[in-house]
Amino acid sequence: MQAGAPRKHRFSWDTFSAVATLIPTLLVLGVFVYGFIGWSVYVSLTNWNSLIPSNTFVGLQNYLDILQTYRFQSDLRNIVVFTVFFIVGCLVVGLFLALLLDQKIRAEGFFRSLFIFPMAISFVSTGVVWAWILNPNTGVNLILKSFGMKHLPEWFLSTVIIPNFGLGQIDVGIPLALLAVVIAAVWQMSGFAMAVYLSGLRGISDEIKEAARIDGAGAWRLFFAITLPQLRGTTTTIIIILTAASLKIFGLIYAMTGSGQEFVTDMPSMNMFQTTFQGNEFAQGAAIAIILLLLLASFIIPYLVSTLRRGDEA
Amino acid sequence: MKRSRIIAAGAAALIALTATVPALAATAPKGELQIFSWWTGVSSSKALQSLINIYEHEYHAKVINEAVAGGAGSNAKAVLASRMEAGNPPGTFQVHGGNGSLLSWVQANDMVPLNSLYKQEGWYKVFPKSLLNLITFKGKIYGVPVDMQRGNVLWYNPQIFHKYHLTAPKTFAEFFHDAAILKKHGITPLALANHGNWEATLLYCDVLLGTVGPEKYEDLMTGKMSWNTPGVKSAAATFTKMMSYTNSDFSALHWSQADQMVAQGKAAMNVMGDWAQGYFTTDLHLKPGSGFGWAPTPQTKGSFAAVTDVFGLPAKLKDNTPTLNFLKVLGSEKGQDTFNPLKGTFSPRLDANPAKYDAYSRQAMQSYKKDKLVLIIGQGGANPGFTNAFSNAMEIFVTNHNIPNFVSAIQSAAQSNPLS
Incomplete structure (x- = not known):
């Protein structure tokens, strides 16, 4: 002015x-x-746990009740294990595919579409198909059997948890059944990681790579010293988006495995749905939803803050 | 400037639209009847349509079929709950008879009693007292039952039973005797599917019913007897022993896949509600008797685990007449004998015409008329909060077989959720 x-x-x-x-x-x-x-939040602090609405304030009672259940403790274990494996899987597979596509190959557009296509399928269809593939009595085990394998994996029916130490009411560790679900989820979402990585790779200027090559860097050195560090921002973006998808996962579990024996494949979202709409325990369902929201926020907010800061500097 | 003015006008229009849309949605025009159910399958939607046709023809009125698919009714229940909370109930809705959702809606003052309709239509005489007891609370009756299904049926493969000179087990001792022989010959004695986790709950209920008998079972289900009673534990022990005779991949299978195992001769028996008979006859084209056999589950002869769909009159309706007219069709002999043969169930009316039903249903009808009716957990028979807690306990018990933990989980569920 x-x-x-x-x-x-x-x-x-x-x-x-x-x-x-x-x-x-x-x-x-x-x-x-x-x-x-x-x-x-308001509902989660009341005792509205039947079809009769109630606004009697009970403080954090619903949260305490939920946190003490075997089921919710299993949910927390499962969501952490699932998210870690799912994201690492997507990052590794996605980066690998992106690097292959970045080699100036023929028909790149075709392969790009091919790898990204599973993302267009709904999680429910993916769940049904992978439930058939990984059912121990059908699908992939028949192939393994014909190769003479003796101890066939139980896939999503396994109740084994490794390393398995008791904490609270549950056994803490990696439920093997979840790995089957991870396979299906990675199959679906690694194409997304690939697409983002590919754009990241295209953003790395050839001049830097050229300079490094002139300085005598080999292919491996080039990858670890130039390409990977340059992709850090891209990786963060993928992690944030996939974490959001992972914490909310519902359709895949609902269609593929259900809660699983001893809740080895249960997720907070499944628990929330059944508590709220089958048990009519609205306050407890709301409490689960809020815990889920806090979990999500603890990932998203630091990311938003850091991007905003970067925006200010620019 | 002109462009921004258009944008501004558009934005204002959008505000106006978003404000009115929720108000417009889902309120039926006067005279039209919204019927809410989870009947979206081929035979059930055909059956519902036949009822709608009769109603539309007799009353010259229009129906909006609001069936919601998926999750054995769980999605529909979620939609219904949100509509009821919003004070915008459908004209009438499907609910299982018993102390489950129906009682919850009654306790929430969302239902209107139908005693005068029963009197007017003479229904007190046509429906058995034992059935009306399941939908009567404090002397007031809250629904019209349209169909009847049985939850305690043991289905078996007659060829296998014939081959090994076995008969359908009447007691648990006979069951385990048969099971041992079948297992020795490499046949899975008891097929189990538990993808939805209600299937194992159904099996346990039938075992409990066979263990404690119908009177004590009813006392448990209505909260008159503590779940700490020894019968609950010994039923859990019998259930655990049964589990050693089942297929191991049960949590990957849906209920009909267990019946498929029986039909194909991979397994000899399965415990399932009699909706399985529709699967045997319609999907697998098997003949009742020669293609598949049935019997009450062990030690439950004389008891009939009733799974019945009822429709009621929601409170807060602007006009009760269309709903009451539809309920008249629903409860009539004509309506029921048209609906049930199409759906594969049978009419709960005592004067239903047996000639309209197949061999299985005719026999089930006879049992229904003289047996004691009881309810099943997971089929609308018990408090929803209790049912959810029970099914959570079952999800753990079904593989870890820890009886004390299981029993104490049910006990505390029964304490925190009033059963009647």
């Missing part, structure tokens, strides 16, 4: 249209996202 110019607030169609354009979004977000989050 120029000094000395009249500081008069003039009605401007530009300002009005900007505000008016934002209002629907703000309204919809405000009511349907933040309003409902607030409502869920």
